[in-house]
Structures are given as C-alpha cells and as structure tokens.
Amino acid sequence: MPTKFNIERPPISDDEINKNKNFDQLLKQFKNQSIAKAREDRTWWKNKKIVYRTIIAGAIITCTVTYLALFNNSKNNTTVNDKLTTNVLKPAPIEKFIQAPSTALKQSTAKYTVNSNKDQVITHNNSQIKIPKNTFVNKQGEEIVGDVTIEYQEYHDAADIIVSGIPMQYDSAGTKKDFESAGMFKINGTQNSEQIYIRAGKTIDVEMASQNAENKFNQYYLDTIAKKWNYIKKDEAQNIPQQKTAFANANKKVTPTIESNPKLTTLRNQIDVLIPKKIDSVKTVYTKKIELLPKYKEPNKPSRATGRPNFVLDGNYNEFPELKAFDKLLFEVGDENKNYNKDFHEITWSDLKVKEGPQKGKNYLLELTYRNRKEKLIVYPVLEGADLEKAEKTYSKSLGDYNSLLTKRNEQEEKLKAEMLAKQTAYITQQKMLEEKYKKEKDLILAQMQQSQANQLQSQFKTMDNQTKATRLFTISNFGIYNSDCPHARPNDNSVRPIFVHNSNPLNPNDIYVVDHSRKVVYRLDRSAERVISYNANSIYSICIFQKNKIYLSNKESFAATISENGNKFNVTPISESADNIVDLKKALEL
Amino acid sequence: MTINSHYHHTDAQLNDELVIIEAAKLNPEKFAPLYNKYYKQIFNYLYQRMDCKETAFDVTGQVFLKALTNLTNYQFKGVPFASWLYRIAHNEMMQLFRNLKDKRAVNADISDLKFICEEQSEPFFEEYLPALKQIISELDEEDLQLVEMRYFEKRPFKEIAEILNTTEGNAKVKMHRIIEKLKVKIKKIKL
Numbered sequence: 001m002p003t004k005f006n007i008e009r010p011p012i013s014d015d016e017i018n019k020n021k022n023f024d025q026l027l028k029q030f031k032n033q034s035i036a037k038a039r040e041d042r043t044w045w046k047n048k049k050i051v052y053r054t055i056i057a058g059a060i061i062t063c064t065v066t067y068l069a070l071f072n073n074s075k076n077n078t079t080v081n082d083k084l085t086t087n088v089l090k091p092a093p094i095e096k097f098i099q100a101p102s103t104a105l106k107q108s109t110a111k112y113t114v115n116s117n118k119d120q121v122i123t124h125n126n127s128q129i130k131i132p133k134n135t136f137v138n139k140q141g142e143e144i145v146g147d148v149t150i151e152y153q154e155y156h157d158a159a160d161i162i163v164s165g166i167p168m169q170y171d172s173a174g175t176k177k178d179f180e181s182a183g184m185f186k187i188n189g190t191q192n193s194e195q196i197y198i199r200a201g202k203t204i205d206v207e208m209a210s211q212n213a214e215n216k217f218n219q220y221y222l223d224t225i226a227k228k229w230n231y232i233k234k235d236e237a238q239n240i241p242q243q244k245t246a247f248a249n250a251n252k253k254v255t256p257t258i259e260s261n262p263k264l265t266t267l268r269n270q271i272d273v274l275i276p277k278k279i280d281s282v283k284t285v286y287t288k289k290i291e292l293l294p295k296y297k298e299p300n301k302p303s304r305a306t307g308r309p310n311f312v313l314d315g316n317y318n319e320f321p322e323l324k325a326f327d328k329l330l331f332e333v334g335d336e337n338k339n340y341n342k343d344f345h346e347i348t349w350s351d352l353k354v355k356e357g358p359q360k361g362k363n364y365l366l367e368l369t370y371r372n373r374k375e376k377l378i379v380y381p382v383l384e385g386a387d388l389e390k391a392e393k394t395y396s397k398s399l400g401d402y403n404s405l406l407t408k409r410n411e412q413e414e415k416l417k418a419e420m421l422a423k424q425t426a427y428i429t430q431q432k433m434l435e436e437k438y439k440k441e442k443d444l445i446l447a448q449m450q451q452s453q454a455n456q457l458q459s460q461f462k463t464m465d466n467q468t469k470a471t472r473l474f475t476i477s478n479f480g481i482y483n484s485d486c487p488h489a490r491p492n493d494n495s496v497r498p499i500f501v502h503n504s505n506p507l508n509p510n511d512i513y514v515v516d517h518s519r520k521v522v523y524r525l526d527r528s529a530e531r532v533i534s535y536n537a538n539s540i541y542s543i544c545i546f547q548k549n550k551i552y553l554s555n556k557e558s559f560a561a562t563i564s565e566n567g568n569k570f571n572v573t574p575i576s577e578s579a580d581n582i583v584d585l586k587k588a589l590e591l
Numbered sequence: 592m593t594i595n596s597h598y599h600h601t602d603a604q605l606n607d608e609l610v611i612i613e614a615a616k617l618n619p620e621k622f623a624p625l626y627n628k629y630y631k632q633i634f635n636y637l638y639q640r641m642d643c644k645e646t647a648f649d650v651t652g653q654v655f656l657k658a659l660t661n662l663t664n665y666q667f668k669g670v671p672f673a674s675w676l677y678r679i680a681h682n683e684m685m686q687l688f689r690n691l692k693d694k695r696a697v698n699a700d701i702s703d704l705k706f707i708c709e710e711q712s713e714p715f716f717e718e719y720l721p722a723l724k725q726i727i728s729e730l731d732e733e734d735l736q737l738v739e740m741r742y743f744e745k746r747p748f749k750e751i752a753e754i755l756n757t758t759e760g761n762a763k764v765k766m767h768r769i770i771e772k773l774k775v776k777i778k779k780i781k782l
Binding site: 003004005006007008009012014017018020021023025026027029030031033277278281282284285288289292 | 619620622623626627630631634635638642644648651652655656659660694695696697698699700701702704705714715716717718720724727728
C-alpha cells in the first residue's frame with residue numbers, strides 16, 4: 001500500500017483538539033488499568049509466608065464452622081432471624097430532589113451560543129438574558145475564551161411546574177408553605193460539554209417575562225445541595241408597554257454561529273487559502289518558465305572612425321564577445337579624456353588592460369601601465385574603410401537573426417503569459433463560483449438553523465401563556481434555578497384521603513399533584529407520608545396523577561363534584577402521554 | 592524557513608517541569624499540567640503522520656496513558672518531557688500501523704515542498720508535485736522523519752536530535768546526506 005501524501009490538508013482547530021482533551025477520563029483509564037493489573041498479579045502465590053498463613057487460617061475457619069454446625073444449632077436460627085430483620089429494616093432508597101413525574105413528558109431547553117468575550121443579549125420569547133463580556137470561568141477558575149452554550153428554560157404555570165419535577169415547597173421558619181409562582185427559570189452554561197461558572201464578582205441579568213404583574217412576590221434560588229429554596233430579595237414587577245411576540249423577537253436573537261460548520265469551513269479554506277495559493281503558484285511557475293526562455297543580445301552596430309587619435313590593440317576579445325565579430329578594431333580616444341596627450345603614442349607601454357567602460361557595450365576603459373605610471377583612457381571601438389563595410393554587412397545579418405530570434409522569444413513569452421492568465425482566470429472563476437456556493441450554503445444553513453430555532457421557540461411559545469404582563473429582573477451570580485414566588489400556607493379547614501378510580505378500577509398512583517387554581521399553587525403530595533389533600537371549600541382545584549407511564553386527571557368539575565358529595569373517590573380520566581403533550585396537559589388543566 | 596521554537600525550555604522551565612513529574616510519580620492526579628501542556632503538541636505530531644483524525648485522537652490518549660503508566664521509569668535527561676512523549680507517540684503509531692498492516696501518511700503544504708526545491712537551487716513548479724510526492728514517499732522511515740520534522744514541522748535541529756535520541760551534530764549530518772540524495776532526484780525532474 002503506497003504512503004498517502006496529503007497536500008494542504010486543513011488543520012484541526014484548537015477547539016476540536018480541546019474537546020477531545022479529557023484528563024479525568026485518562027485518570028479513570030489509568031486507575032482501571034492499575035486495578036486490572038493488580039488483579040492479574042499472581043506473584044503473591046510465591047510468597048511462602050502468605051501461603052502458610054492462609055493454610056493455617058483456612059484450617060481454623062474449617063474447624064470452627066464444623067464445631068458450630070455439630071454442637072450449636074440454636075444459634076443458626078438466630079442468624080436467619082437476624083437476616084430477616086436486616087432485610088426489613090433496609091432503608092428505602094433516597095429520592096432525587098428534583099424528580100420529574102414522567103420521563104416521557106419533557107420540556108425542551110433552549111440552547112444559545114454566545115461569544116464569551118463580548119457583551120451579549122439573548123432574547124428568549126419575551127425574556128432577555130444580558131451577559132457582560134468575560135463573565136465565565138472554568139472549574140479551575142481560568143477565564144473562558146470563545147463561544148459558550150447557554151441553556152435556558154422557563155416555567156410559567158402548573159403544567160410546566162408539574163412536568164419539571166421541581167419541588168415548590170418552602171420552609172418558612174419551620175412552617176412548610178407552597179409557592180405561588182410568577183415565573184421560574186433554569187439557566188446553565190457549558191463550553192464543549194464542560195460545565196462553566198460565573199466569575200466571582202460578575203453577574204448576569206435575567207429579565208424574565210412574567211404573566212403576573214403583582215408585587216407580592218419574592219425572588220428565591222433553589223439550593224439543590226441543601227435541598228431548599230433560599231430567599232434572595234423582594235421582587236418588583238416591571239410593567240412592559242406591550243406584549244411582544246416570540247416570533248418578532250426570534251429575529252433579534254443571538255445569531256447562531258455557523259462559521260464553524262465543517263462544510264463552510266472547507267469551502268472557506270478553499271476560497272481563502274487553497275485557490276490563492278494556486279494562483280500564486282501559477283505566477284511563480286510561469287515567471288520561472290519565462291525567465292528560463294533563451295536570452296539574446298542585440299549585436300553592436302559598428303561605428304565609423306571619426307579621426308580622433310586611436311590605438312590599435314592586439315589580443316583576443318574573449319571577455320567582450322560583442323567585439324569578437326569585428327576585425328582590425330581601432331580604439332578612438334574619447335574627448336572626455338583630459339589626461340590624454342600625443343606622447344601616449346610614443347611610449348612603449350609595458351602592460352595594457354581593457355575593461356568595461358561607463359557606457360556598457362559602447363565604450364571601454366583602457367588601462368596603460370609603464371613602470372609606476374598608470375593612465376586610464378575611455379576609448380570607443382571604431383572601424384574604417386573596407387573593415388567597416390565588412391563589419392556593417394556582418395552586423396546587418398546578425399541583426400536580422402537577432403530580430404527573428406527575438407520575435408520568436410517574444411511569441412513564446414506571450415504564449416506563456418496567456419497560459420498563465422488563462423490558468424489564473426480559471427482559478428479566479430472557480431474562486432468566484434465557490435464564493436457563491438459558500439453564500440448559498442451559508443444562507444441555507446442559516447435558514448435551517450433559524451427555522452430550527454423558530455420551531456423551538458414556537459414549541460416553547462405554545463407552552464407559555466401569551467399574556468406577558470411584566471418582567472422580573474434577576475441579577476444572578478450562579479447558574480441554577482430561580483423563582484419569583486409567594487409562599488402560601490396550605491389550607492387546613494378541609495381534608496380528604498383520596499381514592500382514584502378509572503372505569504371502576506382503582507389506581508395506585510406514583511405521584512399526586514394538587515393544582516389550586518384560585519391561588520395559582522401546585523404541590524405534590526409527599527410520597528412517604530399518608531396522602532391527604534387539604535383544601536379550601538371556596539377554591540377551585542384539579543388533581544393530576546401519574547401511574548407508571550400514564551397521566552390521569554380529575555378536572556375542576558370532577559373535583560368539585562366529589563367534594564360537594566363529601567366523597568373521596570375521584571373519577572379520573574387519562575390524557576395521552578407523549579413528549580409534545582404538555583400542551584394537552586395545559587388544556588386538560590384548563591390553564 | 593521560520594523555525595518553530597515553542598519546544599525550547601529555559602533551565603527554570605525544565606526545573607519546574609521536573610517538579611511536576613516527580614509529584615505525578617507519587618500522585619497521578621498531578622499529571623494534569625503535563626497533559627494539558629503537551630496534549631496539542633502530541634496530537635499534532637501524530638495527526639501529521641496519520642490520515643484519520645479520530646485514530647490520531649485515540650492514539651494521543653494511548654500515549655498519555657502509557658506515559659502515566661510508565662512515569663516511574665522516566666529519568667530526567669536535561670531535555671523537555673515532550674521528547675519522551677514524542678518517542679512514545681512514534682512507537683505507538685508505528686505499532687498501530689504494523690497491527691493494521693497500514694502505512695503512515697505524509698502531510699505537507701506546497702510552501703514546504705517549494706522550500707525544499709529552493710534550498711537545492713531548483714525552481715519549483717506545481718507540475719513537480721507528483722514527482723516530489725513520490726520522491727519523499729520513497730524515503731525510508733528514519734529519513735522521512737527527519738525531513739518531516741525539519742521541513743514540514745519546522746523544528747530546530749536541537750529538538751529533532753532530542754526527539755530522535757541522537758546528537759544535534761548527528762542530526763545535521765544525516766539531514767545533509769538526505770538533502771544530497773534529494774538533490775540528485777529533484778534535478779532529474781523534468782517539466
């Protein structure tokens with residue numbers, strides 16, 4: 001199998017790498033591995049001391065058991081009784097503090113992605129969550145950078161509260177009271193599925209939409225460790241000018257982060273990185289190809305002698321190929337040589353050198369040396385008479401050859417340039433097409449995400465009363481469950497031990513919820529205590545019970561009818577139980 | 592070529608790292624800073640040589656598990672802890688390829704290949720790519736490692752030497768020989 005060679009593979013983002021980083025799991029694996037290794041380790045068998053001690057201990061145990069079996073039968077009976085007693089007294093499993101009565105009836109939690117390094121406002125139906133920048137830290141207390149997910153859910157009526165399983169009892173100085181709620185919410189934050197926290201000294205403002213504009217409520221925080229509601233402060237309802245619809249707000253919500261979509265990332269990489277690199281590469285390749293084309297030098301035109309003093313130089317002109325074409329060259333002394341005098345021709349110079357002159361190819365520097373004397377002259381190569389004619393003929397031919405080669409070279413260069421342009425244009429066209437594709441994909445993904453969020457909002461909207469009458473401002477410094485509530489003492493003037501019947505069949509419910517419509521209170525009957533419903537004869541009630549996977553209801557009329565007859569047998573009717581049917585539950589409860 | 596220098600440690604950093612290592616030998620939970628510090632480096636090292644992202648993540652996990660398991664055998668040799676992790680990573684990866692009867696992958700950017708050509712004073716054309724890929728793929732594992740670390744990962748020779756458990760001079764000599772071999776082959780490429 002050949003080695004796979006990838007070129008320009010997109011790198012893995014730091015986020016994705018961090019997502020796979022899990023030290024706790026590594027530690028767990030390490031511990032499991034150590035345990036497994038220890039179990040497999042049989043070297044202790046080789047330890048003679050342990051072997052002898054084990055044999056002796058085994059012998060003692062065998063003797064003791066035999067003795068007891070033969071001579072002490074009565075004690076055996078006691079052991080059996082002890083076992084029975086132990087089983088009876090086994091404590092009941094501790095119930096979960098927040099326990100939803102039904103696993104099927106779930107409320108969807110809205111999830112919002114926000115950039116933790118910017119001030120952000122999340123609009124959830126008619127509520128707003130205002131998050132200042134740099135609010136979050138991880139469990140090590142280090143600042144969170146980048147996108148985080150905020151989970152948010154609201155509970156506004158009895159159905160929401162029943163389904164949530166959140167206990168609504170408040171211990172007010174030793175007296176148990178039931179909460180009337182003006183709205184409750186649960187808020188949590190994560191990054192890459194890991195819990196995040198609100199930094200000490202920072203707060204988040206939650207402006208929760210409330211269906212109750214009264215000012216009798218307090219704010220509470222649910223302490224799930226101490227299993228109790230903690231009073232925060234007196235709550236003040238802030239009236240809102242008019243009800244806004246969830247759909248109007250849907251457009252103002254935090255724009256979902258779609259840039260991280262893998263399809264879009266690949267396209268972006270192609271547009272911004274790969275294609276520009278290809279365009280650049282084409283340019284480099286063709287520039288090099290053009291550079292590699294043969295280079296031709298224009299032949300030098302022979303110059304006619306002007307009659308100025310000149311030198312005849314013997315030697316080869318290997319260093320100056322442009323002069324090689326000419327025979328019997330004369331080097332005329334230029335007028336610019338102020339140091340020249342006629343005596344120069346009388347001297348037998350011991351050395352002379354010809355170098356490149358100030359005008360390359362046109363003039364030369366003649367260096368004359370005699371003992372310590374050195375003279376430099378700028379000279380011009382010229383010809384005269386028949387030599388000139390011959391040179392002019394040669395020049396004319398060379399010029400013709402040069403011109404035809406140059407034309408051919410220029411044609412090749414133009415061809416290469418045209419090829420380069422064509423390739424670059426093709427890449428640019430491809431880039432444009434990909435840009436359009438990117439836009440379309442982005443719009444499509446955005447539309448899908450918005451649709452999905454709109455559906456989510458619509459579903460939440462269905463579960464919420466339209467009549468938002470006020471907002472309630474919570475300033476929170478911890479994630480968790482917050483409530484705007486008013487505690488009420490449970491009525492004690494009337495009570496009934498209920499029996500629930502459906503089609504003449506008695507039911508044995510797991511959970512019983514009493515909804516007091518007059519005081520807008522819902523409470524669950526304690527499972528461990530005797531189930532007694534306390535009620536006020538002037539109030540309106542309904543009862544919701546959960547048995548296995550079914551929900552049954554004794555509605556307002558049915559409850560009132562039973563009570564008016566001083567009865568305790570409540571005829572209940574089932575309502576269908578499925579994930580969507582919180583709406584049906586609301587309808588059945590007449591909320 | 593810009594050489595990455597994230598690997599370099601001062602004496603103080605090496606000492607700090609050694610303190611963590613000694614603590615982690617007694618209590619595995621103290622291994623967390625080393626895990627967090629080197630996770631990305633080791634993953635990138637593996638992913639550079641592998642084709643599958645998920646497998647690279649799995650092997651990265653295995654490398655750290657192996658490091659933690661054998662930490663008591665680790666002896667400080669005056670070089671960053673990373674060099675030991677890189678050697679474990681290389682062994683784990685090669686073992687995986689042997690088990691799967693698979694071949695490793697090579698990942699490079701055009702600019703890296705261009706640089707290799709330019710260093711041999713040869714022009715680079717995109718048309719060279721298939722031939723260059725072929726030449727590099729044909730290198731034996733030891734030579735490929737060197738080319739990869741030097742040209743694709745842009746590591747300094749000091750770091751390469753520490754990872755390959757050799758001397759800096761030796762790494763340079765080997766690299767020179769590989770370059771000579773490459774030079775001959777690259778010169779033969781025709782457009």
